[in-house]
Amino acid sequence: MTSRWGMTVPLEGVPLLDQRAIIERMADQGYTDLWSAEAAATDAFTPLALASVWAPGLRLGTAIVPAYTRGPATLAMSAATLAAAAPGRFALGIGTSSNIIVERWNAIPFTEPYKKVRDTVRFLREALSGARVEADYDTFSVQGFTLGAVPAQVPPILVAALRPGMLRLAGREADGAVVNWLSAEDVRTVVPYVHGQGEGKEVVARIFVAPGADPETARGIGRRAISAYLNVPVYRAFHEWLGREELAPMWRAWDAGDRKGALAAVPDRVVDELVVHGPAEYCRERVAAYVENGVTTPVLAPIGPPGEDPAEVVRALAPRD
Structure with missing residues (x-):
């Protein structure tokens, strides 16, 4: 530790x-x-x-x-x-x-x-x-x-x-x-x-x-946080550099003005990687x-x-x- x-x-x-x-x-x-x-x-x-x-x-x-x-x-x-x-x-x-x-x-x-x-x-x-x-x-x-x-x-x-x-x-x-x-x-x-x-x-x-949140709740919170932050240009560029291609559908929806679509496009796997929960x-x-x-x-x-x-x-x- x-x-x-x-x-x-x-x-x-x-x-x-x-x-x-x-x-x-x-x-x-x-x-x-x-x-x-x-x-x-x-x-x-x-x-x-x-x-x-x-x-x-x-x-x-x-x-x-x-x-x-x-x-x-x-x-x-x-x-x-x-x-x-x-x-x-x-x-x-x-x-x-x-x-x-x-x-x-x-x-x-x-x-x-x-x-x-x-x-x-x-x-x-x-x-x-x-x-x-x-x-x-x-x-x-x-x-x-x-x-x-x-x-x-x-x-x-x-x-x-x-x-x-x-x-x-x-x-x-x-x-x-x-x-x-x-x-x-x-x-x-x-x-x-x-x-x-x-x-x-x-x-x-x-x-x-x-901590302690069930997976569905934690992923819902994580999706909202990810869509709010990772569409900001500096964070988007960071994750593009990291090769996180799974976020491309979210970025496309966001660019098109589809905020609900962007939120829904955040994969569970990305939430699990970026937000520690359980x-x-x-x-x-x-x-x-x-x-x-x-x-x-x-x-x-x-x-x-x-x-x-x-x-x-x-x-x-x-x-x-």
Whole structure:
């Protein structure tokens, strides 16, 4: 079993402030990490700031913060603040996010994503060290910024990566990669691109899980999630690169504007590959397969049916020796 075992926060189905008791117990249950996400619900930093107090023994990470939606200096300040609140326990995961989040929701052009992430990593390396940054990057310029509160321990920077270019960037210029929406078997394809650029790189994987759900229910939930995510251009390109030809009927239906047809076209086998479901012990075994294939930090992301008790899901998915 891996030495790390993470959970996505905030948990769904319970108000943020009421999650304290659940999060306080996680270290005793065997969890080592809490990782936040940022799309259309909470921001990435606030849940971790609360968790830094509620669970002082757990590592905290963002998976991920979009590189586009905060200015470079603001992103550096946010990261430095959390690093100061949780010394040695914070990792900053950044990435392109998607054209949906960046352009449609935040009115920011989604241009040159590879360069944007590369430039942001380079800027953060300088800024978080306390250096004065005076630089013209390909995608932005920073003139005379010096971080006023340099953290005693600079957080590692991870890059959200799907295909070879960004995976190599994560291994070459960052401290590792954050991967998402892939099967345990896909990990064997992805991880060598990261490690080929340097030894000792971390690979964080967000793994969608529906513990305890019967197959029909789990597959229904999984189909909705897959049709929502894997028709986004960056994820579609990822799965095309992986060779997941079984999704071609879904993509064709989606392109034709047939949303119901796209949903129905998601094969059970693809759901079973990308969403871990079944008894809790089986779910743990499948997560362990991700680790065996090269993931260093598995981060569970429950997507079970509405009404389930988040505390019970956390308890059921806790690691077992």
